[in-house]
Amino acid sequence: MANYRKKMSDKRIKNIFIKGPVSPSFIADSIGKHSSKTSIGAHQIFLGQVRRDEVDGKTVTAIEYTAFEDLALEKMHAIREEIFGKYPLTCMHIYHSLGTVKSGELCFFVFTSSAHREPATQACAEVVERIKKELPIWGKELFEDNTHQWKENK
Amino acid sequence: MANYRKKMSDKRIKNIFIKGPVSPSFIADSIGKHSSKTSIGAHQIFLGQVRRDEVDGKTVTAIEYTAFEDLALEKMHAIREEIFGKYPLTCMHIYHSLGTVKSGELCFFVFTSSAHREPATQACAEVVERIKKELPIWGKELFEDNTHQWKENK
């Protein structure tokens, strides 16, 4: 039954977007919720933080994120299914900011869990890589003088 | 000057041991402290959680950790120096429980940060691997009937 419910819930398109930064207390709550899942032995977490980069003498004070949300969530759903098919994960949670995230704040939270270490670690790295490459999300780097440049992922 | 202070502090032997489980709020505090380090773009976190394993029909209710603390901290210091020499990390924090950690609770917290993703991700995996292999720490798996078995890392 538990397994059946799990499969059902996997078919729903989950939202990953949150308005503004990811807060450390949100991350703590998310970690704490796993204490009842006692088959888990390993959690791997990736966090993206907005850097105060300097570009031609100007400083990035924030990034403003926008997304083609419907397409992003469909793609994320497909990635999620593939990753669960590839690695024996207990769970996976993904959050990405929309709107303004200031330098020093967190904009991206990937959280994978498994019984042993390798699947959580490998899945986390793979999901981070795929999200950066495949999800229609854009970052607009805002400078202190109200100019901007569009972020480019390497 | 900042660089000099950094190097000085790296020479101190840091404690990694905490009594009992690692709490989610401790992790949140640790994450939050990095918001002032605005050259950081990526954090990688590994968490070990005590599994409620079944062994010959008996259930693990907790792990009791002991360590040869002096030797462990010296070894950890050496690993830390090597990792900082190998990867461009902004910081690295390591915590391991001593004493009793119940199933579902966290016993191990590795936290690496860097400007871009790869160093934090690679350093985190390498440090986790090395700590498990090289630090004189032992886990005693406690069963509900007050018997025990000594944990073995694969």
Add this chain to the structure above:
Amino acid sequence: MEIDIVTFGKITEIIPNGMMSFSGLTDTDQLKATLEQRYPELAGMKYKLALNKTLVQENKPVIEGAVIAIMPPFSGG
């Protein structure tokens, strides 16, 4: 024919959102060529189209009322 154009990222600064008229168009390759004529800046950019919320991987037919998203390289994370 009227096509609903939705732009993202840097391209929002080049091409306005909203209904746009085209004539003699039947597929996405022709649409791209027309857009690049109307907005020469687009020609020098890397971008992808989505047709009715599906990423366009190869040339696809376009009909009246289609929603076309014009997307520069992604930069999430």
Add this chain to the structure above:
Amino acid sequence: MEIDIVTFGKITEIIPNGMMSFSGLTDTDQLKATLEQRYPELAGMKYKLALNKTLVQENKPVIEGAVIAIMPPFSGG
């Protein structure tokens, strides 16, 4: 000669902690052989020694008052 024996993990259940007397011993290889005679269970186990808080990688001289840690395979994390 008296050596201070410190045991860890599973080995705490086989060998008691504290001062232990040995005679005719000059190095860690001889110490290991003697310990394995006194505690036959140890002979079947994987373990490492530390001499005065330094891991013993190869045979080392042992003198009166040395602190020897006997450590089964590590299982932290």
